[in-house]
Amino acid sequence: MTPAEDDELRRVLEGSVGRRGSERTTTLGAGGFDLDAGRGYLAATRPGGFGVPSWPRHLGGRDADPDEAAHIKAFQADFAIPDLYPYRVGMRMVGPTLLEHGTTDQQWRWMPAIAAGDAIWCQMFSEPEAGSDLANVSTSARRDGDLWSLDGQKVWTSRAEYATWGICLARTAPEAPKHRGLTMFAVRMDAPGIDVRPLTQINGDAHFSEVFLTAATVPDTDRIGDVGGGWRVATALLAHERAGADRSAPKVGPSAWPTWLDDLVQAGLSSDRVLRDRAMALYCLDEAIRFTELRALANEQAGRQPGPEGSGMKLHGARSFKLRSELLAAGAGAAAMLTDWHGHVDFLTAPSMSIRGGTDEIQRNILGERVLGLPGEPRVDRDVPWSVSRRGARPS
Ligand SMILES: Cc1cc2nc3c(=O)[nH]c(=O)nc-3n(C[C@H](O)[C@H](O)[C@H](O)COP(=O)(O)OP(=O)(O)OC[C@H]3O[C@@H](n4cnc5c(N)ncnc54)[C@H](O)[C@@H]3O)c2cc1C
Incomplete structure (x- = not known):
């Protein structure tokens, strides 16, 4: 960055969060969640694209190459940057994934709002019988014209209680082998049919929730990636x-x-x-x-x-x-x-x-x-239709 750009960043940080002192910030939101501090910081850094520097300028970043992004990060070390835990799924996971798999329209609709701290995303992947075995997801999505109807249950969904959007892995083809019958969607968390029930953790936080989906409607324009291509999007x-x-x-x-x-x-x-x-x-x-x-x-x-x-x-x-x-x-x-x-x-x-x-x-x-190239685990259900495979602890 030029000295003038360094000055601009210094001004933005001094004006929004100030120099780092002896105050402590939380780590990964443990012990509480402060939505306002992160939102204020992101709103202040948005015009210069300093919050997500490697994103394209028109989507809220500044087209920074890795060296420039690293310089900005090092620069920030002297400032009291808040814990951005509430915004992390959007900034670090959904945004980069949309750059690879989202349509131009989706990138325009969602990424600037993430960069500005206006939209919080949660990750709706895990289910009671799909954690480590994520491809076993059983939340279903059925198509009706330009709409999809989602039914099922997610669990351990961090940030669901206050998120605006959820990125949700669902099964669209039960007859296909488990990795091939999945599709990724963006779900509005305030949509009818979405019921969020917080769970309390050992540390006293209630950061994650069960999320029940009952005929929750999602337009096809909010599908991320191809129908049946959800596993690719999920692994990215x-x-x-x-x-x-x-x-x-x-x-x-x-x-x-x-x-x-x-x-x-x-x-x-x-x-x-x-x-x-x-x-x-x-x-x-x-x-x-x-x-x-x-x-x-x-x-x-x-x-x-x-x-x-x-x-x-x-x-x-x-x-x-x-x-x-x-x-x-x-x-x-x-x-x-x-x-x-x-x-x-x-x-x-x-x-x-x-x-x-x-x-x-x-x-x-x-x-x-x-x-290390060691032999793979036995995966007996890889080529079997999901609908007839043995799932979780129970036979299907
Ligand atoms: C604080 C917290 C926040 C979370 N936030 C989210 C979130 O926002 N969104 C979301 O979708 N999920 C979230 N999760 C869920 C998390 O991704 C899952 O808990 C995790 O993937 C494990 O799945 P599981 O709990 O079903 O355990 P299981 O998959 O049932 O695993 C049980 C045990 O068996 C072991 N095991 C399972 N399979 C194998 C194998 N093949 N080889 C060796 N050992 C194995 C596991 O290592 C584990 O010890 C969160 C979890 C926690 C604790």
Whole structure:
């Protein structure tokens, strides 16, 4: 960026969020969700396209190449950027997926609103019998002219309670093998026939919900990708999710001193040798993640879509979160059990990191098969019509 553009970004950030101080932001919304802070930040960054810099300018970005996007991210490290958890599905998953699979009309209709913080998206993939085995989705979509009618149940749908739109995987051809009978839709969350019931998590949050769909109507213009092409769209979105999808903006830069290290130092524990040793191991893991992100960035610069390296980042990112929360809990001692201690929510959130976005075991399967070239899992139902295959724990 030119010095003038740096000045513009500095002005926008100083005017909207201000310099980073000692205040804490939540991580992945754990402990509460603040829609306004993220919306204010995105509205302020929208004119310069700084919120989603790598998106095309006409859709809310600034056509930034990966180097420029990384520069913007590094620049932001000095500012109190809010936790953008509520906006994450739209910014990091739906937007990039629409660039690959959406129509021009869909990109125009949905992406600028995401960039400006005006629309929040949720991801309606998982069902009671379709989590790791996502291709087993049984929510049905039946076509009637230009409309589709959706029936079924989703579960663990984060952000559903306050989302405007849901990206929803549904079955359109039960007689086809399970991966081939799926289609992706965008569903308005306030449409008749959509019933959202929040669930409470161990950390006290109620971020995810059950979503019941009963004859929910979706126009064909809100179908994303081909009829029967839903699995392709789903895997593209999941690759963006696992890669953190912000590959153009490595999280850990040399200038970014981790705040968890500050916490340890402030607690006076920097002289504890055991904790220092654990902190160093964690720091090394985070550096390994950063280098993997840089490799993914180089991949993107070469024009390739995110691949299985995202599973490596997802796996190690979950491990890093857990190690960090355990380390801080060890440092805090008995205080770690107090609910008003700031690490308490993160500690209770940590186990979910190995489940959300695909479990550790599934990431290892992907790495084993697609990176290491190990023999694949037995997949006996791959070529069998979904309607006659054995599903979940029950025979169909
Ligand atoms: C905090 C949180 C937020 C979430 N948000 C969303 C969301 O917004 N949208 C959404 O669609 N979903 C969401 N999910 C759901 C999440 O994607 C699923 O929970 C996850 O994919 C696992 O599916 P499952 O819970 O059905 O477990 P299962 O698939 O039933 O797995 C149970 C256990 O069996 C193991 N297992 C299963 N298959 C294999 C295999 N082939 N090889 C080895 N081990 C295996 C798993 O690793 C796991 O340990 C969220 C989950 C959490 C915890």
